[in-house]
Amino acid sequence: MNPTTSPVVVLERVGRRFGTQVALDGVSACIRPGEFVAIIGPSGAGKTTLLRCLSRAIVPTDGAIRMGGQDLRPLAGARLRAHRARVGVIYQQFNLVKRLRVLDNVLIGRLPHLRGWRRYAALVGVFDRAQRGAALSCLDHVGLLARAWQRTDTLSGGEQQRVAIAKILAQEPRLILGDEPVASLDVMNGALVMETLRRIASSAGLTVVSTLHHVEYARRYADRVLGLRAGRLVFDGPAARLGDDAIREIFGSVPEGDGEDVELARLPEPVLVAS
Amino acid sequence: MTAPLAGILDGPAPQAPPRRSDLGRNLLVTVGLAVILGLAARVIELRPLELVRDVGNIGVFLKGYLHPSFGNIREYSWQCVVTVCIALWGTLLALAISVPLGLLGARNLSPHPLVYFAARRTMDVLRAVNEFVFALMFVTAVGLGPFAGMLALGIHTGGVLGKLLSETIEGIDPGQAEGVTAVGAGRLHVIAFGVVPQVLPNFLSYVLLRFESDIRSAAVIGMVGGGGIGFYLWDTIRSFKDGEAATVILLIVAMVMCTDVISARVRRAAI
Secondary structure, three states, X not given: OOHHHOOOEEEEEEEEEEOOEEEEEEEEEEEOOOOEEEEEOOOOOOHXXXXXXXXXXXXXXXXXXEEOOEEOOOOOHHHHHHHXXXXXXXXXXXXXXXXXXXXXXXXXXXXXXXXXXXXXXXXXXXXXXXXXXXXXXXXXXXXXXXXXXXEHHHOOHXXXXXXXXXXXXXXXXXXXXXXXXXXXXXXXXXXXXXXXXXXXXXXXXXXXXXXXXXXXXXXXXXXXXXEEEOOEEEEEEEHHHOOHHHHHHHHOOOOXXXXXXXXXXXXXXXXXXXX | OOOOOOOOOOOOOOOOOOOOOOHHHHHHXXXXXXXXXXXXXXXXXXXXXXXXXXXXXXXXXXXXXHOOOOOOHHHHHHHHHHHHHHHHXXXXXXXXXXXHHHHHOOOOOOOOHHHHHHHHHHHHHHHHOOHXXXXXXXXXXXOOOHHHHHHHHHHHXXXXXXXXXXXXXXXXXXXXXXXXXXXXXXXXXXXXXXHHHHHHHHHHHHHHHHHHHHHHHHOOHHHHXXXXXXXXXXXXXXXXXXXXXXXXXXXXXXXXXXXXHHHHHHHHHHO
């Protein structure tokens, strides 16, 4: 196989039970570098469980997840931290430290890259010029350089989510995971966040796997869609093939278009950089 | 024109589902409390009538205090400075004790349940033992004087601040800390970036509060040999030097008021 197309993540019959309840059941998939993958499905289908298995916040009870040839299940201690460092996570509630300044939150992304005395200097908030410069570049990339010295909780939700993207950039991950990154944002801000994410992933060749609560977001921004229903993978294909039949297969019915869908459809087509 | 809520507010009231009466329980609690308070009054020999009848005796006692004598004011003032110094270093020692204990004794941060248990029980002991008892203990170790008093205050307050810190840490927003853990940061970095910013304002407020309380304790700890103005308070009252005692009490009141004003300023500036 051509090494440049060797997969970033391989899921082999991944299962996860909580007590007697089966949240994930035999999910197999292969995610290639540079892909933008959306995970969709009704509530309780196992979307977040799958994502948390990938970030190793939880451990699958069956099957294996391989990243760079390494099984994620037995990871612990320093190796688990190394795995977390190569996976950037964006959350629905942003999970930024609210009282810190915007730049400090971006610098948090640099923490796993610090070596020697710099690790201890960081404990009292001291970072060297190179780290600060890298963090400022990341902020500039999401268009929030002017906010660097503001307290993070003074920013709007959409801006905070873009700070979170800058922090992930600073982390230099190989894979970005999104846990409903736009669910708590309005349509305009949601679209802006998705476009930022899309642009950055394309220009840096990063792989993105994200749960999305709205099919329309998946259609507009993803290359490929994984559809989950009751813990099983029932759809795996390009976003363009996500027609009514596929939607019915995943959701059991075609959801009525609500205001958010209409608003999203009215936005101009996103300008996507070919990856 | 009909009111918009016509038919809801002016209709016949519906029958609410039956509600259990609380009367019996409330009566039981009231009677129970009254019995306990009555027994406690017997134990402490509560006789309010005697207070009314002999209230004049207090006047006789206080008369001597109406004429403070300022002969020894220089020495007393110096002992007030010593008292403040005891409280300053005592609070600093308390900080040094409470930060590690508080981190280990927070359920969401503790490395192991046994460590959590040990840290919690240590803080319980430090809080349960009064600073006066610690002072008596340290006097036998380092001799009479302010050093013993400062150690006693620091150890006791360390337990109090440690408990307050660990409970503040348990109340943080876990999402903000998860955002730091998720980048692969080590435990110390998670504490420095994900926990400290969240607990700092509250903890600082607790430290100031305890510093005020330490000033008041330091002002009396001299009674058991812990140094500071407390020795003269004890000595002048016991030997009926009413004028001198009045001076000492006035100085203590002034000192406490000053620290409260200053710490209120610091709190406003820092938080």
